Amino acid sequence: MSVHVLVTLTVCLSVTRLQNTHGESIAFGKLAKQRSNYPGYPATRALNDIYSNSGSLTSSTNPSWWEVDLRGYFNVSNITLTAASNGWGVHMRNAYVEVMDKDVSLCSDTQVEWCGNVSSTVAKKEKFIFTCNATFPIRFIRVTRRSTGNVLLNIGHIDVQGVGATKRYRSYYTPTVRRTVTKPSLTTSAITAGECGIFCHRNHSCIDFSYSKTAPTESNCLLTYEVVPQNSVAKNDWTMYTMDNCL
Missing domain, CATH: 3.50.4.10 (Hepatocyte Growth Factor)
Structure with missing residues (x-):
């Protein structure tokens, strides 16, 4: 038996390499997963700046993706991807960022907004800041890397800035x-x-x-x-x- 709760929510964010911060950090400590785990580098490492030297890392698949469940609904002001400081940023090249209202792997009616992609060259510790224009409340953020063959996906650190939103549903x-x-x-x-x-x-x-x-x-x-x-x-x-x- 499920509990039904009536509430109320709103909205989100393009990509630039300039620093921009609004709201509070809302991803730390939340549920992160990735398509596959390279041993010793689970998805949760990307949420904690203490691991930014190497961050999270998938095994070689196509596509490779990383996702965080914010476990709530938010207006997101920006999403910052930081390349690992050990040089693994090569495994973040051309990755793109999307925001969703539901788990795309489980739900058939997920709303998705594309926010932008990382450049084809990535320097150590380089930051990429994305903003989106979603017209729906956001709960999931996904980073995906595709290629013609299997690829790794590495994220040194990801930070999500935003505020709690209200929505009727x-x-x-x-x-x-x-x-x-x-x-x-x-x-x-x-x-x-x-x-x-x-x-x-x-x-x-x-x-x-x-x-x-x-x-x-x-x-x-x-x-x-x-x-x-x-x-x-x-x-x-x-x-x-x-x-x-x-x-």
Whole structure:
């Protein structure tokens, strides 16, 4: 059974090599994946500047792609791709950036906006800043590299600047019974699971939430803002709700 929550959202961003920042960084700590993983260089490395020397790296496929799920809906002001400082920027050449409202690998009605592409030459630590003109709220950002044959895709670092947006539509959460988050970012009170879900939507950084009918009323709604390993645990009388990708 899914929880239906009614809310409200708006919009996003061309490509230049000039510095431009609006809003806050909204990708760090979110869910990242790539088509394939070169051992030791998973997609999440591209979200943390501490790994910018080498970043993330796919194995050799065609196309090769990298994607982050912002786990919320945002107006995105700019997306900055930074080439790795170790010279792997050669594996970012001609890659292009797109933004989407849904997971294109799961949903048949995904809206996609092309934002621009990296040049055919890339220097160490070079930054490419993309802006888009999407007329829909953004949840997913994908970087793709295609060629006539198999290619690697390397991203030294990616930063996404934006603000939470509001949009009228229904959100669906998949419940997992007898499970709750271990490290909630916010603890509050809710009369129903639906109300807890509304709190999650109003806090645009919220990823998922947990609700309990029997927990103390001042702490029966737990909101999660950051994806961390093993951020849920089995617990009776609790239900954890995870936002569906196809809304």
